[in-house]
Amino acid sequence: MPHLVFAPLIPTGLLWLLAGVTLVMLGLALWRGLAGWLLRxxxxxxxxxALAGPSLQSEERQALSDIVLVLVDDSASQGLGERGAQSRAALQRIESRVAALENTELRVRRIGDGAENTGTLAMNAMAGLLAEVPRSRVAGVILISDGRVHDLEMRPDLPAPFHLLLTGEEQDWDRRLVVKNAPAFAIIGEEFRLELMVEDQGRVPASAPAYAELTIAVDAEEPQSYTVPVNEPLELPVTLPHGGLNVLQFEIAATPGELTARNNSAVVQINGVRDRLRVLLVSGEPHAGERVWRNLLKSDASVDLVHFTILRPPEKQDGVPVDELSLIAFPTRELFVEKIEEFDLIIFDRYRMRGILPMSYIDNVVRYIRNGGTVLVASGPEFGAVDSLYRSPLAEVLPVAPTAQVVEGGFRPKITELGQRHPVTEGLEKFAPLAAEGDEPGWGRWFRILEVEKFSGQTVMEGPDGMPLLVLDRVDEGRIAVLTSDHAWLWGRGYEGGGPQLELLRRLAHWMLKEPDLEEEALTATASGNVLTITRRTVGETPPGPVTLTAPDGSVTSHDMRQLSAGKYQLIWEAPATGLYRLDQGDLTRVIGIGPASPKEFEQTIADGTALLAPKPGASGAWGSLTRLEPGLPELRLVAQGRPASGRGWIGLTPREAYVTLELRQAALLPGWAWLMLAAGLAIAAWLIEGRRGAKR
Structure with missing residues (x-):
């Protein structure tokens, strides 16, 4: 329909000023009773x-369709019970009803699980869908979901009614296992507490048991079962058994009638670290390498070092009073009887059996090794003498026997073929200094080595003519290492460029402390997202067989590993699903969790739209309407703007009557000459009337 518009020929302010002057003049004429004032x-x-520029404007419009936005929750929690069927039926009803409406179209967006276990991001999806269409055309927004939305803080402002069609059943209930505080790191051997709780949600039937069977397993060990109460916090004392990654698995038995068993398990992965490395260093006599050993150990802030040097052997008679022989007495009983188990590593540095340590104390050292302790024997020429440690009970755990032959002369330590694959010496060649012109490349030379006969253990370094230089061995639960030269200090002094003394000692200590990364035969795995990197280390010459993977659903697959270097193999595998995977290769077993054992979608499984429909901050009233799908599917109605948009068994859409202007036409109300003639005619008529009235007078 045409409508009147104005385009003033003069500024609007001046036009209003003229209108004001005109009204004043007319008022004056009326007050004086002048004839013809009306025509004037x-x-x-x-x-x-005429000065206001009136014109008639008409538009040619094209009506735009209303748009109904529907978001369908296809996340994992929607697969519980009858929720999937309820969602499909509701979507079909909406599609058929919207198709029957005139000038109305439907936009559907499906929402899956968020990346990296972020849950259902329905509000982000809603904001994205709103950004794709003009807000003036949106007649309604409908979300078909169980109401468990994990980005409520992102709720957008809506231009039309919002309706939540809630799936699920009012009688649903579920039982889940919750781990409340799981540290990423913990100290090996020190107890800490995990807080657990078996929690019931929803309308729990009276027949549900008040106790649950809780199963606990560490790594690949046999699980242990306990009966625990429901809905009560539990404190579980935990002590990590080893360094590196420790996988703790918790699971409760499924209860008949509960909604799902997906949240009945939990996996906690905790890295075990050592608080302090307690080292006992006993030097049999002062020598050039003693200071190097001490400096190396003291340079590490994580090492607690107890060091004793026997400065004066008992057989030496020089008249010095006994109370002046040392600053403190050598606490042999305290160290080798009472507190020997507290040490992580014992180093005998060129030690001789001179009667200071009784044979019973050496027996304690042997028991210490067999029970899991570690001993390093850094020997020199004394190792082949009559007072050698080999002439003590320690001989039953030593991997070598001295021949009493000492070889003097320069030689460069070498890594054996086995040592190339052993984690203690693997890759140490990269620490070799740059050789000067004319020099043989490699580490600095040593000048003395003790000839020994090896009858057990692994030789990872050798001297001249293949003589064993560093021998590693396992004894029951413990480990022992023998270094057959006392010239390692030359590397620490940088002689001829030196060598990797610090790195070698660090690796040796960590191997003796059973760090998983330095095990000769080890199967390790790390997860990044759903990509699993499996590494196998072996000192064997033959490649290991395929690795067997057992998925959370029980399916088993086997995969070959590719060789990275000598004794090191790797497999990169993309896991099809989250959960706990078991790895087996020969007699090695490892477990690792990919993603959470109980995803965010299953933390809260009972359908509930309370949080979603709560008023936004600073607003009053609910954010939208809620209709349960369990009683039946709702009807769609058209309601006017501002009217109630929902009721019993129905939800409303608001027609927007949006349009687009195709053509705009504008024509002057009268031409300029017509306005001029009209004004002139009226002025002349007023003058004539005034003239006649004046003649009569």
């Missing part, structure tokens, strides 16, 4: 109207 007012009005 019409004339002036015509002139003002």
């Amino acid at each position: 007012s019409f004339a002036l009005g015509a002139l003002l109207a």
Whole structure:
């Protein structure tokens, strides 16, 4: 329909000023009773109207369709019970009803699980869908979901009614296992507490048991079962058994009638670290390498070092009073009887059996090794003498026997073929210094080595003519290492470029402390997202067989590993699903969790839209309407703007009547000459009337 618009020929302010002057003049004429004032007012009005530039404007419009936005929750929690069937039926009803409406179209967006276990991001999806369409055309927004949305803080402002069609059943209930505080790191051997709780949600039937069977397993060990109460916090004392990654698995038995068993398990992965490395260093006599050993151990802030040096052997008679022989007495009983188990590593540095340590104390050292302790024997020429440690009970756990032959002369330590694959010496060649012109490349030379006969253990370094230089061995639960030269200190002093003394000692200590990364035969795995990197280390010459993977659903697959270097193999595998995977290769077993054992979608499984429909901050009233799908599917109605948009068994859409202007036409109300003639005619008529009335007078 055409409508009147104005385009003034003069500034609007001046036009209003002229209109004001005109009204004052007309008022004066009326007050004085002048004849023809009415016609004069019409004339002036015509002139003002001409200056205002009136014109008729008409538009050609095209009506735009209303848009109904529907978001369908296809996350994992929607697969519980009858929720999937309820969602499909509701979507079909909406599609058929919207198709029957005139000038209305439907936009559907499906929402899956968020990346990296972020849950259902329905509000982000809603904001994205709103950004794709003009807000003036949105007649309604419908979300078909169980109401468990994990980005409520992102709720957008809506231009139309919002409706939540809630799936699920009012009688649903579920039982889940919750781990409340799981540290990423813990100290090996020190107890800490995990807080657990078996929690019931929803309408729990009276027949549900008040106790649950809780199963606990560490790594690949046999699980242990306990009966625990429901809905009560539990404190579980835990002590990590080893360094590196420790996988703790918790699971409760499924209860008949509960909604799902997906949240009945939990996996906690904790890295075990050592608080302090307690080292006992006993030097049999002062020598050039003693200070190097001490400096190396003291340079590490994580090492607690107890060091004793026997400065004066008992057989030496020089008249020095006994109370002046040392600053403190050598606490042999305290160290080798009472507190020997507290040490992580014992180093005998060129030690001789001179009667200071009784044979019973050496027996304690042997028991210490067999029970899991570690001993390093850094020997020199004394190792082949009559007072050698080999002439003590320690001989039953030593991997070598001295021949009493000492070889003097320069030689460069070498890594054996086995040592190339052993984690203690693997890759140490990269620490070799740059050789000067004319020099043989490699580490600095040593000048003395003790000839020994090896009858057990692994030789990872050798001297001249293949003589064993560093021998590693396992004894029951413990480990022992023998270094057959006392010239390692030359590396620490940088002689001829030195060598990797610090790195070698660090690796040796960590191997003796059973760090998983330095095990000769080890199967390790790390997870990044759903990509699993499996590494196998072996000192064997033959490649290991395929690795067997057992998925959370029980399916088993086997995969070959590719060789990275000598004794090191790797497999990169993309896991099809989250959960706990078991790895087996020969007699090695490892477990690792990919993603959470109980995803965010299963933390809260009972359908509930309370949080979603709560008023936004600073607003009053609910954010939208809620209709349960369990009683039946709702009807769709058209309601006017501002009217109630939902009721019993129905939800409403608001027609927006949006349009687009195709053509705009505008024509002057009268041409300029017509306005001028109209004003002139009215002025002349007023003058004639005034003239006649004056003649009569």
